[in-house]
Amino acid sequence: MDTERLWEILYKERNTATLQELPRNFCAEVREYLKRLEEERREAERGETERGEAERENADERRRGLVEDELRNARMKVEDIIRRRVGKIVKLASSGVSVRTPSKGMLEEERAIFEGVKSHVEAGRERIFALISGAGGGEEEVKRGGKKREAAEVASPEVASPDPPTRDKKGKKDEEESEEESKEEFQVVRALEDLPTFMGIDGRIYKVKKEDVLTLPKTNAEILCNRGVAVRLRGRGRVERKGETETKTEK
Known part of the structure; x- marks a missing residue:
């Protein structure tokens, strides 16, 4: 992974409505890339400390500054990629379209997000229809459904119900x-x-x-x-x- 490859991935995510297929070891590659930049920055800082005042004001200082810029840009790109992909996953899971198998472009962690959001949306939709039709005991059925949802939230607290769609404003x-x-x-x-x-x-x-x-x-x-x-x-x-x-x- 490097700056150029990271930008290519972000560019595709920005310009397509569907998830792009990432390398299977994407997270590991990004982690190693950021770690490498951190090491380069520390090395440049050590060089500044070891050199004399007159010597250190040029090469090591400039090198550290350039590495810091690249590290900052890389983190921004990674955050943007994750934010856009999670948004697409939530939209797909809450769309109501029958999707039994998640997109092949999803990472394992993203599949967990998809399944969690999808199950919450489907359970909520069923409770609303049951309340409207009066089937299954009406309010009592809704209460039982609420207890099931609370149990599911305890089991997977990191997955939250999606916010109401605000596609127009976001778009x-x-x-x-x-x-x-x-x-x-x-x-x-x-x-x-x-x-x-x-x-x-x-x-x-x-x-x-x-x-x-x-x-x-x-x-x-x-x-x-x-x-x-x-x-x-x-x-x-x-x-x-x-x-x-x-x-x-x-x-």
Whole structure:
């Protein structure tokens, strides 16, 4: 697992209504990736401590900053992937559609969420219909059903009944966020040295060599300039993002 692979997974989840099939060892791969970044950050911190004041102000400090940026971006991407997938699972389980076998794209942990939500929704639906039709003892049947649900909740407390659907509001919010993401302020910078591959806040992968002139999101441009690995050039504005590219480089 790396930054580029993580972004590919998130991009597919954002742009499809169905669950994407993840690698069977997805969780283990992400865990190892984050652990590796943590170790790199600690190594850079140790280098800063061991070097003298004059020596440490350059390489190790810049390296630590870049690793911290990648670690922060990776965690944000993982959280976004999980949030979107759980939302799809809850929607599928509570839709009322007869789905006996969960999607093959689900992880084992996600299947447990699906089964738990589905059983709660079906039990609740049956109690409501029983109350309306007066079948099975009316309110007494509802009380018995409530006791069964409480027992189920004790057995699996981590699975909660889904909130009432708010698809319209959520859909509108996602659309606004997508439009906001598509327009970001960019700045033109020149790299003063080779840089490790990193992911910008726009989700693009940047591979930068010394003397490259490229357009970066303002936040990333300011970070590089403040660390002394790039200088800002004239030329800034708002750039429409039409697709995914690895770098935007001009010679």
